[in-house]
Amino acid sequence: MASGNLPKLQRKMKKELDAERYQHTLGVMYTAASLAMCYGEDVEKAEMAGLLHDCAKCIPNDRKIRMCRDYGLEISKVELNAPYLLHSKLGAHLARVKYGITDEDILGAIMWHTTGRPNMTTLEKIIFIADYIEPGRTKAQNLPEVRKLAFHDLNLTVCRILEDTLHYLDSGKGEIDPMSRSAFRYYHNLFFETEDKGSSLTV
Numbered sequence: 774m775a776s777g778n779l780p781k782l783q784r785k786m787k788k789e790l791d792a793e794r795y796q797h798t799l800g801v802m803y804t805a806a807s808l809a810m811c812y813g814e815d816v817e818k819a820e821m822a823g824l825l826h827d828c829a830k831c832i833p834n835d836r837k838i839r840m841c842r843d844y845g846l847e848i849s850k851v852e853l854n855a856p857y858l859l860h861s862k863l864g865a866h867l868a869r870v871k872y873g874i875t876d877e878d879i880l881g882a883i884m885w886h887t888t889g890r891p892n893m894t895t896l897e898k899i900i901f902i903a904d905y906i907e908p909g910r911t912k913a914q915n916l917p918e919v920r921k922l923a924f925h926d927l928n929l930t931v932c933r934i935l936e937d938t939l940h941y942l943d944s945g946k947g948e949i950d951p952m953s954r955s956a957f958r959y960y961h962n963l964f965f966e967t968e969d970k971g972s973s974l975t976v
Contacts, residue, residue, distance in 0.1 A: 785872070789831065802824045815878075822883055822899075828872065829860040837860065846866060851948050858888070868880055881894060889957075905934050
């Protein structure tokens with residue numbers, strides 16, 4: 774994975790994504806690089822994962838379903854009801870077969886950037902967080918606090934993002950993937966007693 778691949782992949786993403794999604798992608802790539810420098814992670818891997826994390830995002834939902842079936846990728850009931858969730862696993866697959874990414878750390882970061890999962894790798898946490906806090910984001914809850922926290926504690930930031938996301942989705946704003954609940958329980962229990970799962974986090 775040579776660094777010279779990044780400009781080439783940027784040009785490809787600019788063609789694959791609409792203008793708004795491409796700007797978001799650049800924001801995630803730069804934010805991921807900053808977090809990688811902060812936490813001693815491989816900066817180039819972070820840039821590559823950030824650049825490709827939404828490579829399947831602009832594919833129409835019905836086509837996402839067809840492509841996942843063609844590639845033999847499992848589709849859950851939640852994903853069938855909310856096909857936009859498929860862009861993560863489909864994106865990881867396309868990153869491998871279409872864009873030539875073989876690094877499992879990068880592929881895992883793309884795979885889990887939407888739902889999270891228990892016990893994520895450092896790069897997976899970085900892309901999950903960068904997707905939420907990149908400069909173009911304006912509507913997510915508690916962004917100033919979360920952005921500040923992101924450069925102090927990755928695990929607590931993941932927990933905070935999952936909590937805010939689940940509260941938002943629980944209010945009827947979208948489908949909840951069970952993996953997000955599992956991820957929240959895992960990270961919540963790193964900091965809080967099991968019986969206090971409903972308590973809010975503070976920065």
